[in-house]
Amino acid sequence: MTQTTTQPAPSRSKPGKPLFEVADLAVSFHLEGGQVVHAVNGVSMSIYPRQTLAVVGESGCGKSVTAMSSMQLIPRPPGRFDRGTILFEGRNLLSLTEKQMLNVRGKDIAMIFQEPMTSLNPVYTIGDQILEAIFLHQDVEAKSAVEIAVQAMTDVGIPDPRGRLQAYPHQFSGGMRQRVMIAMALACQPKLLLADEPTTALDVTIQAQILDLLRDLQRKRDMGMMLITHDLGVVAENADVVCVMYAGRVVEYAKIYDLFDKCYHPYTRGLLRSIPKLHEKQHRLITVDQVVNDPNEFTKLPGHEHGVTPWWPGMTPPRDLAKSPEGDEYMLYEIEPEHWVGCWRTEYLESHPTRRPVIDYRKDDLGESD
Numbered sequence: 001m002t003q004t005t006t007q008p009a010p011s012r013s014k015p016g017k018p019l020f021e022v023a024d025l026a027v028s029f030h031l032e033g034g035q036v037v038h039a040v041n042g043v044s045m046s047i048y049p050r051q052t053l054a055v056v057g058e059s060g061c062g063k064s065v066t067a068m069s070s071m072q073l074i075p076r077p078p079g080r081f082d083r084g085t086i087l088f089e090g091r092n093l094l095s096l097t098e099k100q101m102l103n104v105r106g107k108d109i110a111m112i113f114q115e116p117m118t119s120l121n122p123v124y125t126i127g128d129q130i131l132e133a134i135f136l137h138q139d140v141e142a143k144s145a146v147e148i149a150v151q152a153m154t155d156v157g158i159p160d161p162r163g164r165l166q167a168y169p170h171q172f173s174g175g176m177r178q179r180v181m182i183a184m185a186l187a188c189q190p191k192l193l194l195a196d197e198p199t200t201a202l203d204v205t206i207q208a209q210i211l212d213l214l215r216d217l218q219r220k221r222d223m224g225m226m227l228i229t230h231d232l233g234v235v236a237e238n239a240d241v242v243c244v245m246y247a248g249r250v251v252e253y254a255k256i257y258d259l260f261d262k263c264y265h266p267y268t269r270g271l272l273r274s275i276p277k278l279h280e281k282q283h284r285l286i287t288v289d290q291v292v293n294d295p296n297e298f299t300k301l302p303g304h305e306h307g308v309t310p311w312w313p314g315m316t317p318p319r320d321l322a323k324s325p326e327g328d329e330y331m332l333y334e335i336e337p338e339h340w341v342g343c344w345r346t347e348y349l350e351s352h353p354t355r356r357p358v359i360d361y362r363k364d365d366l367g368e369s370d
Helices: 063-070 126-137 142-155 174-186 204-221 232-238 256-261 266-273 288-292 347-351
Strands: 020-030 036-047 052-056 079-088 109-112 192-196 224-229 241-246 249-255 330-336 339-344
Touching: 020 063, 036 052, 036 063, 036 224, 036 249, 036 330, 052 063, 052 232, 063 079, 063 192, 063 224, 109 174, 126 142, 126 174, 142 174, 174 204, 192 204, 204 224, 204 232, 224 232, 232 256, 241 256, 241 266, 249 256, 249 266, 249 330, 266 288, 330 347
Parallel strands: 052 224, 052 241, 109 192, 192 224
Antiparallel strands: 020 036, 020 079, 241 249, 249 339, 330 339
């Protein structure tokens, strides 16, 4: 896949509020023995209709916890929402009761979970599992529900959809099971889809088919999508906006072209440098550790005389460090228009705060999607 592209013209301005917006979200897990794990710490992001936000990072960085929090699927205890808001169409999802969330979860916001091989219940037919989601969120008769299920199976490209409703998960291949998961998620016409590693354990050909399918359905339905992945090739082909996470924090947030053409945070640079390149002869691959363990990578960013230094947990903070009321040494700073970098919270940045990440941009608007 191609990871680099030429910079397009600026996107057309489209006034309006985000469909989905996370602001300063912090989620912790309180374990036995008093141990506290801060899985998500000050995360902010936004998604517009028909926009794909790719959330990138290594395992354990907080990608899935952020998505699960949006659906209120974090077990409490041990999980706890420490601060922040998650807005969907202007309503704070964290303030809703479980009964109220039932009207949102699966209906307005749907999620495709990791591992299609294990996400489906092996003792129920595919039809039973899709119909359960339909009956839960739509007031329809059984005959109408079956037709909705058949149409959902048709939309995701499953042959003989009516007959396959009677089949069990073990009778489907991995790619077909993932199509079933997508059909279940989209059967109720959600406005936002959270896709958590939707191509895990699938071969490259099937991965491409699944991603093409998601992109096509998104366009037809004007649906917003959060694409959680660790594959930068997938990001380059499918995302409009990219959020790079590490250790529960956002380290870089920008439009897809800006991130690949000019990234600022050393961790992002490390991810891009570690991608194998067919046109270059390399005896050994560059690793992310080689970049993030080099102090020379974490110097003040050029063009900022007051000092903007990328945040990193293993590096010594600057002398003019300033902490937030919660004791946080990190902040997300808009270093260029619509381009944010995770930085040390210095006295200067503390007195010059910037807005939270909001980017109303889609490659489709410029004919750049394919």
